[in-house]
Amino acid sequence: MKRLLLFACAAHLAAACSSDPAPVAADATLDTAPDAVVDDVAPDAPRMRVVPTEWPRTPPAFPTYSRGRCPTLRGGNTLDTTLNGDFASGTHSRRFRLVVPPGYDPAGTDRWPVVFAWHWLAGNSEEMIREGEIFTSAERQHMLVVVPDQLVVNGQQVNGFVWPFIDPTMAEPELRFFDDMLACVSQQYRVDPARVHGLGVSAGALWLTYLSTTSRAQHFASAAILSGGLGEALGAWQMSYVPQPNKFPALVLWGGARDRLVIDFDAASKRLRDALIDDGHFVLTCTHDMGHAIPPFMPPPGESRFTFLWDFFARHPYGLPPATSPYLREGLPASSPSWCSIPAELLADNTRDR
Numbered sequence: 001m002k003r004l005l006l007f008a009c010a011a012h013l014a015a016a017c018s019s020d021p022a023p024v025a026a027d028a029t030l031d032t033a034p035d036a037v038v039d040d041v042a043p044d045a046p047r048m049r050v051v052p053t054e055w056p057r058t059p060p061a062f063p064t065y066s067r068g069r070c071p072t073l074r075g076g077n078t079l080d081t082t083l084n085g086d087f088a089s090g091t092h093s094r095r096f097r098l099v100v101p102p103g104y105d106p107a108g109t110d111r112w113p114v115v116f117a118w119h120w121l122a123g124n125s126e127e128m129i130r131e132g133e134i135f136t137s138a139e140r141q142h143m144l145v146v147v148p149d150q151l152v153v154n155g156q157q158v159n160g161f162v163w164p165f166i167d168p169t170m171a172e173p174e175l176r177f178f179d180d181m182l183a184c185v186s187q188q189y190r191v192d193p194a195r196v197h198g199l200g201v202s203a204g205a206l207w208l209t210y211l212s213t214t215s216r217a218q219h220f221a222s223a224a225i226l227s228g229g230l231g232e233a234l235g236a237w238q239m240s241y242v243p244q245p246n247k248f249p250a251l252v253l254w255g256g257a258r259d260r261l262v263i264d265f266d267a268a269s270k271r272l273r274d275a276l277i278d279d280g281h282f283v284l285t286c287t288h289d290m291g292h293a294i295p296p297f298m299p300p301p302g303e304s305r306f307t308f309l310w311d312f313f314a315r316h317p318y319g320l321p322p323a324t325s326p327y328l329r330e331g332l333p334a335s336s337p338s339w340c341s342i343p344a345e346l347l348a349d350n351t352r353d354r
Contacts, residue, residue: 051280051349056246057319059193060218062186063179066090070184075100075144077135079126082147089180090173092151096181097125099138099145100189113195113221114144114185115313116178118204121162125149128201131294133304140303141310144189146181163207166237171210178216194318198223199309202261202292206231206239209272212250213242222316224251224309227259227292229268230275239268241275247322249282251312253340258291265292277343280322284312284332286340300335308335323349 067088075098076082082097104112115138119128125147129135138145151158151173164170185191196219200208205228212223229252232238254269269287276283288295299305311333315326323346327333332340 047274047278049278049280049345051323052247055280055319055322056218059196059221059318062191062193063183065180065183065187066176067180070187073098073184073188075189077102077139079129082129083125087180087184089177092153092173092177094151094177095125095149097129097147097149098185099129099134099147101135101139101142101144103139103142104144104189108190111190111192111195112142112144113197113313114146114182114189114191115197115199115310116146116148116181117199118148118163118201118207119150120202120204123162123201123204128204132201133306136304137306137310140307141314143310143313144185144191146185148177148181151177161206162203163210165203165206165210165231165239171214174207175211175214175216178211182219193219195221195313196318197221197313197316199226199313200224200228201226202228202265205229206263206268210239212248213240213244215244217244217248218246220246220248221318222249222251222313224253224312225269225272226253226295227255227265227269229254229265229270229272231263231265231268233263241272241279243279246318247280247282248318249284249312249316249320249325250276251284251286251309252276253286253288253295255291255293255295256287256289258289261292273343277323277345282316282320282323282325282328282346283343284325284327284340285343286337288337288339295337297337303335308333308337308340311335 074084082099085095087094128147134145150162164174198208198220205225209228230239252269252273254265257266259265273283297305300307
């Protein structure tokens with residue numbers, strides 16, 4: 001029963017939307033692999049695509065901590081050792097967990113990827129780690145993972161939707177929190193600036209979508225958005241797409257036509273997919289038929305069932321040319337579900353460019 005709560009409760013979503021919130025606002029070509037899976041669903045209407053000839057090749061400098069000197073962080077591979085429960089960010093005290101696999105050597109020289117993972121409505125960082133099998137994935141993939149918790153003040157949840165993607169006037173503290181976590185984790189751990197990735201689930205995916213339309217998108221090498229997208233609800237709110245210079249590859253995953261929980265995640269995910277493709281991003285789409293539920297991944301032997309998501313991060317470092325991916329040349333990895341595919345227009349573009 002607990003797993004059915006992965007993507008949250010409709011009653012809470014309805015209450016959060018019932019007010020009247022403000023709208024939110026290396027040029028190498030790649031060969032097409034013969035076994036690449038193709039998303040051949042035709043768009044409803046012709047769209048104007050823009051694939052830039054210039055793009056950021058190297059990531060920006062890490063942000064600075066808003067409170068001056070970073071506190072000493074706790075990182076580990078158990079729930080007890082990962083919790084940073086009193087992290088000052090701006091004027092708030094925040095919570096997040098930092099997963100550091102046993103293979104991380106503090107005296108080593110290798111820089112490590114880091115994944116920021118935002119949880120769903122009615123969830124928390126502990127459940128995100130458990131349900132997402134993050135300890136297993138982080139260890140096998142040699143990645144650090146930062147799992148933020150929602151903002152709570154005086155014991156009360158501040159944002160009705162957990163993350164402030166509805167009302168942009170409430171977003172600034174959360175944007176600062178991201179900056180502060182990235183600043184302090186990168187100060188105290190050997191983070192590869194070319195391998196900072198984002199993962200969001202449901203409400204967390206809506207927040208990651210919003211985050212990717214702000215200047216913070218400049219830090220992301222790639223992003224995986226699970227049942228999120230450019231949402232709208234009850235005629236009171238609609239998220240807008242805002243292009244950014246960094247054309248990071250994106251994995252957009254949702255549960256098909258039945259993926260609804262006040263928000264129509266099917267429509268929201270398709271809007272995001274189309275906006276990203278039109279703006280010059282590579283997009284991998286994954287559409288299962290389980291509705292607003294845990295995706296039916298089948299784990300490789302001895303691996304996490306979410307290995308495919310982590311493979312996507314590993315194969316997409318910062319600075320790839322717009323609208324390109326190793327998957328266009330090599331096909332999808334063995335861990336790919338049958339319901340994941342590359343949009344036909346991206347394959348067609350690379351075929352013409354060869």
